[in-house]
Structure formats: C-alpha cells, structure tokens
Amino acid sequence: MPKGDPRVIRAWTMYDWANSAYSLTITSAVFPVFYVAITQTDGVDRVLERHGIPAASLYSYALSAGFLLVALIVPLLSGIADHRNNKLNYLKFFCYLGSASCLGLAFFSLDLLWPGLLLVMLACAGFSGSLVFYDAYLPEIAEPKDHDRISARGYTMGYIGSVLLLIVNLLMVMEPSWFGIPDRQGLPARLTFVTVALWWAGWAQIPFRQLPNARPAASAGNSVIWKGYQELRKVWRQLMGMRRLTRYLAAFFVFNMGIQTVMYLAVNYAKQEIKQADGSPIADGSLILSVLIIQLVAILGAMLFVRLSARFGNLRALLMGLVVWLAVCLTAYFIRWDHQFHGLAALVGLVMGGCQALARSTYSKFLPVTKDHASFFSFYDVSYYLGTVLGTFLYGLVYHVTGDLRDTIIGIGSIFVVGFVLLLRVPREELPEAATA
Numbered sequence: 001m002p003k004g005d006p007r008v009i010r011a012w013t014m015y016d017w018a019n020s021a022y023s024l025t026i027t028s029a030v031f032p033v034f035y036v037a038i039t040q041t042d043g044v045d046r047v048l049e050r051h052g053i054p055a056a057s058l059y060s061y062a063l064s065a066g067f068l069l070v071a072l073i074v075p076l077l078s079g080i081a082d083h084r085n086n087k088l089n090y091l092k093f094f095c096y097l098g099s100a101s102c103l104g105l106a107f108f109s110l111d112l113l114w115p116g117l118l119l120v121m122l123a124c125a126g127f128s129g130s131l132v133f134y135d136a137y138l139p140e141i142a143e144p145k146d147h148d149r150i151s152a153r154g155y156t157m158g159y160i161g162s163v164l165l166l167i168v169n170l171l172m173v174m175e176p177s178w179f180g181i182p183d184r185q186g187l188p189a190r191l192t193f194v195t196v197a198l199w200w201a202g203w204a205q206i207p208f209r210q211l212p213n214a215r216p217a218a219s220a221g222n223s224v225i226w227k228g229y230q231e232l233r234k235v236w237r238q239l240m241g242m243r244r245l246t247r248y249l250a251a252f253f254v255f256n257m258g259i260q261t262v263m264y265l266a267v268n269y270a271k272q273e274i275k276q277a278d279g280s281p282i283a284d285g286s287l288i289l290s291v292l293i294i295q296l297v298a299i300l301g302a303m304l305f306v307r308l309s310a311r312f313g314n315l316r317a318l319l320m321g322l323v324v325w326l327a328v329c330l331t332a333y334f335i336r337w338d339h340q341f342h343g344l345a346a347l348v349g350l351v352m353g354g355c356q357a358l359a360r361s362t363y364s365k366f367l368p369v370t371k372d373h374a375s376f377f378s379f380y381d382v383s384y385y386l387g388t389v390l391g392t393f394l395y396g397l398v399y400h401v402t403g404d405l406r407d408t409i410i411g412i413g414s415i416f417v418v419g420f421v422l423l424l425r426v427p428r429e430e431l432p433e434a435a436t437a
Contacts, residue, residue, distance in 0.1 A: 008141050009150060011210030013157040015134050018203035019095070020158030021165045021196045022127050023263075026102060027063075029291045030169055032267040033284050034189045035059060038110055046110060053400070056268050060396035062117040063264055066124025067385040067392070074132050074385075078378035079230070081133065082371070088213035091133040095204050098126020103197035106190040128385055136377040137211060139364050148309050151361035152302040155353055159302075163295045165199050170288060235375040238368065245366045247426045252359055253383040255322055255419025258412050259355060260384070261391030262328070262348065265408075267291065269332075273405050274341045282338045290345040297349030305354025314362040315426055321355040322420045329413035333406060391415065 025031065039047045039055035047055035081087045101123035108116035142150045169192035172179055176188040239245060267287060274282040308317035324347065331344055363380050370376065391412070398408045 003141060003143050004146070005141065008210050008212075009153075011207045012134075012137055012141055013150070013154040014206040015091075015095075015130075015204055016154040016158035017161035018200050018207075019098070019127055019130060019134075020162035021199045022098060022102060022123065023158075024162035024166050024291065024295060025169055025192055025196045026105070026123060027264055028267055028294075029166055029288050030173065030189055030192050031105065032059075033271065033287065034108070034186060036268070036271050037186070038108065039113075047113065051113075056272070056405075057396035057400045058117065059120070059268065060265060060392045062120040063124050064389045064393040064396070066121040067128055067389040069121065069125045070128040070132075071382045071385040071389065074129055075375075075378045075382055077129075078132060078136070078375045079235075081136075082235075082373070082375045086213055087133040087136055087373075088208065088211055091130050091211075092204075092208060094126045094129035094133070096126070096201060098123050098130065099197045099201040101126055102193050102200065105193040108190075128381070128388075131384075132378055132381040134207075135360055135364075135381065136373040138360070139367055139373050140212075144365050147361040147364045148306050148314070148358065151364070152306045152353075152357040155302050155357040156299050159295045159299045159353060161199075161203070163292060165195065166288075166292065166295075169195060174285070235370075235379070238370075239376070239379060242366075242368065244427045244429070245363075247422070248363065248366060249379065249383050251419055251422035251426055252363070252380070253387045254415060254422055255318075255325070255355075256359065256384055257387035257391040258325060258329075258415035258419065259352065260388040261395055261412055261415075262325075263352065264388070264392055265395050266348070269405055269408070270341055273336075274338055275336060276338050282341065286338045286342075290342055293342060293345040294349035294352060297346050298353030300353075301350040302353035302357045304350070305358045308354070309358055309361075313428070314358055314365065315423060315428065318355060318358055318362065319420060319423055321351045321358070322416055322423065324351045325355070326413060326416045326420070329409055329416060333409040333413075 035055070039045065045055050047053065047058055051058070077090055081090050101119045104119045105116065105123065108119070138147060138151060172181060172192055172195075173188045176183045179188075181188050181191060239249075270282055270287055270290065272281070274287075276282060276286070305317055305321065308320060312320075328344065328347055328351070331347070335341060335344060360380075363377075367373070367376055394411055395408045398411055399405050
C-alpha cells in the first residue's frame with residue numbers, strides 16, 4: 001500500500017486512542033485503587049490472611065503472567081500473520097479479548113479473587129498482544145523519516161483519549177448521583193470497567209476499517225503453523241546478523257523493564273507509601289490527580305522527544321531520557337508526602353511519553369527493507385513483555401521477601417543504569433554487509 005496516506009495514519013493512531021483507556025483506567029488509576037479497597041480492610045491485607053501472599057505481590061504476579069502468555073504465543077502468531085498477510089485479524093482478536101476481560105472485571109470481588117486475577121491476566125494479554133500487530137503497521141504506513149513524528153502522534157492520541165474517559169470515570173466514582181448510579185458495593189467503580197471495554201472495542205472499529213488486511217485462501221492448520229515457524233526462523237536469522245538491531249533490542253529489553261514496572265505499579269506503591277500532611281495514606285483523589293498529571297505532561301514529553309531526536313539523534317535522546325528516569329528513582333526513594341509525589345508525577349510524564357514513542361520509532365527505523373513487519377516487531381514486543389514480566393515479578397518478589405516497598409525502588413534504579421550502559425553500546429550505523437543481508 002502507498003505510504004503516507006493521511007486517512008490510514010489517522011486511523012492507525014485511533015487504536016492508541018482506543019486501547020489507552022485500559023492502560024490508564026484499569027492499570028493506573030481506578031482498578032488499582034479498587035483492588036486495594038477490595039483486598040484490604042482497615043489496613044489489614046485480607047489476601048495475606050487467607051492465602052499467605054500479599055495482595056500487592058499477587059496483583060503483580062497476575063500482570064507478569066499476562067505478559068508471559070503474550071511473550072510465549074505471539075512470536076508464532078506473528079509468523080503466521082506475515083505468511084498469510086492478515087495481521088488485522090490478530091489485532092482484532094487480542095483487542096476483543098482485552099475488552100471482554102475488562103468487562104468481566106466489573107464482577108471482581110474477594111470471593112472471586114482467582115477468577116478476577118485471571119481476568120487481570122487476560123486483559124493484560126489482550127492489550128499487550130494487540131500492540132504487537134498494531135506496532136507492525138508503522139513501517140508499512142509511513143516513511144522512515146516520519147516514524148518518530150507518527151509514533152509520537154499515536155501516543156499523544158492515546159494520552160488524550162484516555163484522559164477524556166478517565167475524567168468521565170472519575171465523575172462516575174465521585175458523583176454517581178449525576179449518572180443515576182447507586183453508590184453501593186463499589187458499583188460506580190465497577191461500571192467504569194464497563195466503559196473501558198466499550199470504549200476500547202468501539203473506537204477500534206475505525207482502524208479496523210482502514211488498515212489493510214489480505215484475505216488469502218484457507219490452508220491446513222498444520223501447514224499454517226509450520227509456515228509461521230519458518231517465517232519466524234527466517235526473521236531470527238536476519239536479526240542475528242544485524243549488530244545494531246540486536247544490541248538495541250538488548251538495551252530496550254532492560255530499560256523498558258524499568259519503565260513498565262513504574263507505569264504499572266506506581267499507583268500501588270503510592271497507595272501504601274505516600275502520606276498526606278496529617279500522616280494518613282494518600283487520598284484517592286490526590287492519587288488520581290497524579291495520574292492525570294502524568295498523562296497530560298506525557299503529551300508534551302512525546303513532542304519534546306521528537307525534537308530532541310531530530311537534533312541529537314534517536315539514541316542520544318533516549319540516553320537523556322534514561323538519565324531522567326534514574327533521577328525519578330532516586331527521588332521516589334526519599335519522598336514521603338503527596339505534594340512531592342505530584343511533582344514526581346510531572347517528571348515521570350515528561351519522560352514516559354517521549355521514551356515510549358521514541359523506543360518504538362527507533363526500532364522501526366533500524367529495520368531492514370522487509371515485508372515481515374509482524375515477525376520483526378514480535379521480537380521487539382517479546383523483549384517489551386519479557387522485560388515487563390521480570391520487572392513486575394521483581395517488584396512483587398522484593399516486596400514479598402523484604403516487606404518494604406521502598407526496597408523495590410533500588411532494584412528499578414539499577415535496571416535503568418544497566419539499560420543506559422547497554423544503549424551506549426548500540427552503534428549509530430549498521431554494518432553495510434548486515435544492512436544488505
């Protein structure tokens with residue numbers, strides 16, 4: 001298909017608009033607060049009492065399981081998608097899986113803890129799996145010179161859309177009478193999960209109509225799986241011959257581990273460690289204000305890093321971002337009060353949007369001339385998800401072992417140091433023989 005079609009690019013960015021409602025309402029704002037309210041009574045961890053595992057650790061393990069599931073199955077599916085040229089079908093499948101799981105979270109309770117955590121895992125898998133096939137469209141719809149700008153535009157659309165829905169969701173929780181919702185048994189919060197499901201699946205219809213999708217003749221199941229494996233093996237051999245791409249993937253695997261751990265578990269951390277001026281735990285409204293600050297500043301951060309990459313190059317811009325992430329960790333270890341957490345949220349937003357957008361577009365720029373975009377991006381996204389698995393698992397494990405959430409900050413900060421060192425080793429140019437292999 002011709003690259004640079006404004007209609008297709010607009011439609012592509014709308015999937016960020018659609019699915020970011022999950023990453024904000026479910027993983028960052030409403031559900032983490034709801035989860036703590038369900039699993040704790042007067043500061044007593046009811047999950048720990050019943051099952052011998054802290055609720056915070058169990059939640060992080062559920063997220064880890066979702067990412068691990070995607071990391072295990074998506075590479076083969078991407079090979080099949082490249083062989084049959086039908087990425088859109090897989091994008092739809094994971095989108096609807098995530099949306100349906102969000103809908104099921106409306107019934108979460110302590111008595112249904114294990115089915116609820118299964119839905120947490122499947123929602124995470126749906127969100128993560130769909131991004132593999134969504135990201136793979138970027139090099140197909142845009143020229144390399146536009147990848148930074150369009151990737152940042154996608155993330156910006158996601159931040160704007162998710163903030164709009166979150167504002168509605170907050171009003172539903174704080175003023176349920178405005179919507180005619182009875183304020184009992186957590187019903188207002190539960191209905192926000194329904195709105196996320198409808199928003200995600202509904203807005204996704206725009207990219208589903210515009211993005212290309214071939215419809216080849218049906219093949220035997222074994223043949224399709226074998227072809228998918230062959231496709232994946234071919235891409236792996238290409239990848240191993242490209243030093244810049246493999247070194248970048250190694251660096252991305254590590255530094256993204258830190259970014260995703262902060263994104264997914266910051267609210268959980270703040271809920272237990274950050275206090276108000278009177279010494280009581282941070283209020284839910286103050287906590288959600290921090291989430292909104294992150295999202296709004298992230299819009300500016302995405303645009304800022306596009307300019308930094310244009311001036312200094314993608315790798316140097318990412319290195320600058322990692323320095324700021326390390327500063328975030330150092331600051332987080334020492335802060336105690338909610339007003340300090342708001343300032344830290346602004347700093348997180350500045351680098352979160354920029355580093356995420358730039359990491360995706362940098363990988364896209366480093367790809368060779370190929371039609372196997374889903375397979376190449378599956379390695380990128382597997383690095384993304386395996387890193388997230390390890391990061392969230394490390395968070396839960398450290399807390400499980402030490403009983404002090406602040407100890408998790410030391411581990412996350414160490415991750416950014418290692419990622420910085422690995423990124424320094426990425427060559428600016430690919431070796432000529434690898435680039436033409």
